[in-house]
Amino acid sequence: MIQIEHIYKQFGKMEVLHDVELHFRKGEAIALIGPNGCGKTTLIKSILRMVLPTKGTIFFEGKDISVSGDQYRRNIGYMPQIGRYPDNMQIGQVIETIQSLRSDILNVDDELIYSYQLKQLYHKRMSTLSGGTRQKVSAVIAFLFNPDVLILDEPTAGLDPIASEILKEKILSARNKGKLIVITSHLLAELDELISEVVFMQDGRVQFHKKVDDLKSDEGTISLSKAISNYLKRGVA
Amino acid sequence: MTRILQLILMDIIRNRVVIAYTIFLALATWSIFFLEDSGNKALITMLNLELLVIPLISILFSAIYIYNSSEFIELLLSQPIKRSQIWINLYLGLAICLLLSFLFAVLPPLLLFGYLQNSIWLIVGGLLVSIIFISLGFLISIIQRDKAKGIGSALMIWLFFALLFDGLVLFILFQFGDYPIEKPMVFMSMMSPIDLLRIMNLMQLDASAMMGYTGAIFQQYFGSTIGTWLTLFILGIWALLPFWLSLQKFKKKDL
Numbered sequence: 001m002i003q004i005e006h007i008y009k010q011f012g013k014m015e016v017l018h019d020v021e022l023h024f025r026k027g028e029a030i031a032l033i034g035p036n037g038c039g040k041t042t043l044i045k046s047i048l049r050m051v052l053p054t055k056g057t058i059f060f061e062g063k064d065i066s067v068s069g070d071q072y073r074r075n076i077g078y079m080p081q082i083g084r085y086p087d088n089m090q091i092g093q094v095i096e097t098i099q100s101l102r103s104d105i106l107n108v109d110d111e112l113i114y115s116y117q118l119k120q121l122y123h124k125r126m127s128t129l130s131g132g133t134r135q136k137v138s139a140v141i142a143f144l145f146n147p148d149v150l151i152l153d154e155p156t157a158g159l160d161p162i163a164s165e166i167l168k169e170k171i172l173s174a175r176n177k178g179k180l181i182v183i184t185s186h187l188l189a190e191l192d193e194l195i196s197e198v199v200f201m202q203d204g205r206v207q208f209h210k211k212v213d214d215l216k217s218d219e220g221t222i223s224l225s226k227a228i229s230n231y232l233k234r235g236v237a
Numbered sequence: 238m239t240r241i242l243q244l245i246l247m248d249i250i251r252n253r254v255v256i257a258y259t260i261f262l263a264l265a266t267w268s269i270f271f272l273e274d275s276g277n278k279a280l281i282t283m284l285n286l287e288l289l290v291i292p293l294i295s296i297l298f299s300a301i302y303i304y305n306s307s308e309f310i311e312l313l314l315s316q317p318i319k320r321s322q323i324w325i326n327l328y329l330g331l332a333i334c335l336l337l338s339f340l341f342a343v344l345p346p347l348l349l350f351g352y353l354q355n356s357i358w359l360i361v362g363g364l365l366v367s368i369i370f371i372s373l374g375f376l377i378s379i380i381q382r383d384k385a386k387g388i389g390s391a392l393m394i395w396l397f398f399a400l401l402f403d404g405l406v407l408f409i410l411f412q413f414g415d416y417p418i419e420k421p422m423v424f425m426s427m428m429s430p431i432d433l434l435r436i437m438n439l440m441q442l443d444a445s446a447m448m449g450y451t452g453a454i455f456q457q458y459f460g461s462t463i464g465t466w467l468t469l470f471i472l473g474i475w476a477l478l479p480f481w482l483s484l485q486k487f488k489k490k491d492l
Contacts, residue, residue, distance in 0.1 A: 011491070050314055050492040073317040080315070084308040094312070100240055101316055141315075 001026045001149065001180050002047060007056035009042055009204075016042045017053065018204040026148070029171075029181040031191045033228065034201035040184045041081060043201070044151055047182075048078055074102075077147035081154045081184075083138035085126040091137055092122030098141055105145045112140045115166050131158040139167055149180045156190060168194060188225035200228070241313065241323065245330035249302070255334055258294050262342035265290075270350045277442060280356055283343075284438050287363050288431050291339065292370040293395050299331050299374030300391045304384040311492055324487045328375060328480055335367045358441040362434045368476040369430045370395075376479040379486045402429045430475040437468040 002024040009017040017039045024030055032040045045051035047058060049065060058065050060072045085094055095118075099108065113119060116136045126134070135158050142150060152171070156164035171194055175181055185191050198215055200207045208215075208231075212224065219227040249255060265286055273279035306327070313323050343363065347353050373394060381387035406425065409418070426432045 045492070048315065050311075052489055052491060070317050070319050073315070078315045084311050086306070086309045086312070097244060098312070098316065101313070101318065103240075 001061060003059040003062075004043075004047070005057050005059070007043070007046060007053045007058065009039075009046065009051065009053045016204050017046070020056075020201075020204070020206055022199060022206060022209060024180055024182065026180050027175075027178045028197055029175045029195040030183070030197045030199055031195040032182060032184040032199050032201065033186070033188070033191075034207075038201045039204040040201060041153055044078075044153055044182065044184065047151065048073065048076065074145075075148040077142035077145065077150045079135075079138045079142035079150075079152045079155050081157070083134050085134070085137070087125065087127035089126055090123050091118060091126065091129070091133075094126065094137065095140065095144075098144065102145055107146060109143050109146050110140070112136070112143055112166070112170060116140070116163065132160060132163065135159050136163060139170075143170060143174070147179070150174055150182070152181070152183045154185055155183060156185065156187065164190075188228060189223070192224040198224070198228075200231070239322075239326060241318070241326045242330055245326055246333065248306075249330055249334040252302075254294075254298055255338055258298075258335075259338035259342050262290070262339060263345075266343050266346045270346050270352075276350075276352055276355065279350075280352065280359055280442060283356070284359055284362065284435065287359065288366060288434060289399055291363060291366050292399055292431060295335055295367045295370035296374040296377070296391045296395055297388065298335070299371040300378045300387055301384075302331060303327065303375060303378035304387060314492060320488050321484060324375075324484050328371065331371050332368055335371065336364055339363050339367060355442075358438050362438050365472050365476065366430065366434055369472065369479075372476055372478075372480040372483075375483040379483040379490065398429050398431045402432060406432070427471050430472060433468050433472055433475075437465060437472075440464055440468075 002022075004020055004022040004024075007017050007020040008015070020039075020043060032043065034040055042051055046053050047060075047065075049070070052066075060068070060075075063072065065072055089097070095113070116139075118136060118140065121129075121133065124133075126137075129137070135155070139155065142152065150171070155167055155171070159167060168190070171181060171183070175194070175196075181194075183191065183195065192212075195212060197209065197211050199209045210218070215231075216222055216224070216227050219230040221227050221230060266283065269279050269282050269286070273282060310323060310327075314320065340360070343360065344353075347356050347360075374391060377387050377390050377394070381390055406422070409425070410422070426436065
């Protein structure tokens with residue numbers, strides 16, 4: 001569904017992505033992991049064309065996104081790491097604004113609005129919100145239009161345990177509906193139950209892309225965090 | 238009207254700066270017409286005020302507005318909306334609001350005092366100078382990522398065109414007055430939209446004595462009609478080119 005071919009990205013002199021090549025297929029749930037600053041967010045933003053790669057092409061459903069126009073993003077729900085919203089808008093206004101821009105979509109999925117009880121907070125201005133509540137708004141917007149692809153950048157960071165449990169349930173149900181899910185996170189234990197594949201990145205390069213089960217059996221362990229730390233230790237040795 | 242433009246317009250109209258700007262322009266226009274006894278003099282005072290205040294407000298307000306809407310732009314970009322559509326609608330929104338404030342402030346006194354016919358070019362000039370400096374504001378806000386530096390550059394550009402440029406022209410005139418520098422001077426006056434607007438207006442008011450050096454050359458070279466069209470054409474370039482450049486940069490910007 002998403003084909004990333006030889007992507008390079010430089011910010012000034014710094015090379016953030018180096019020859020990244022990945023294929024994501026429908027029904028997969030992929031974890032993008034790696035140390036801070038390894039290029040995960042840049043890669044995600046390249047898929048959304050918020051960052052334009054220096055070199056290389058990305059295909060969405062077989063079409064080169066640099067020439068196919070912006071309509072491909074209809075099928076993508078994106079939850080940013082740090083959601084930035086106009087300060088003087090209220091929660092309700094933000095959600096209504098987004099909805100009014102996508103009035104072509106009739107069956108909206110507003111389940112998260114109710115499970116997060118956001119209706120009670122609808123009149124609150126975005127500037128007064130805590131980080132966690134902002135994350136909830138971002139999550140609502142990402143799932144709102146029933147997209148085929150969900151791209152979630154550190155979705156549970158800043159959420160309280162109950163809220164992150166609700167979000168995980170939501171991700172699992174989306175996965176069961178056969179959607180493509182891409183998640184970045186540092187909480188490996190949390191990812192374990194959500195994902196089917198792991199992409200490990202370091203210094204802007206993809207180190208491996210494996211099925212979770214293969215990775216675990218290769219490393220001889222049943223937990224994802226153990227498997228990753230075994231892999232890293234072997235690299236150092 | 239697209240939904241994005243509606244959202245932007247609603248946001249700008251509620252902005253206190255726009256309201257204050259409209260009130261200020263209205264008060265200034267009314268008082269000029271009450272105080273000046275001769276009509277032509279009032280129009281020239283209006284012109285000078287217009288060429289000083291409108292550029293300042295247009296360039297500062299548009300640059301600051303773009304800096305402050307970076308979050309809104311990001312929110313829109315995560316949806317299936319073209320980048321160029323966002324940028325063009327921001328431009329349209331700002332232009333519509335500032336042009337309407339200008340017309341709303343200036344038209345009633347002009348109508349009441351019966352100067353509407355004589356002041357057509359004054360109004361055209363006010364509209365053009367608004368668009369030109371909004372356009373420059375867009376260019377600054379995309380070149381300069383830092384808001385404080387951006388506002389500083391906007392002020393510098395305003396200072397340059399509104400005050401320093403005239404001094405520069407005068408300096409060159411005094412230094413090279415013995416040489417045939419008419420043609421270079423005409424060319425030089427095209428480098429400043431404010432100068433061009435002044436020339437355009439004064440050619441229409443037929444206040445040759447007040448046109449200054451470049452204005453006299455303009456009239457001599459092109460005559461009133463061709464001269465006016467030529468200035469209009471160059472002012473059109475001034476209005477569109479900076480915005481077009483900013484659009485190209487915005488399309489390639491990493492967010």
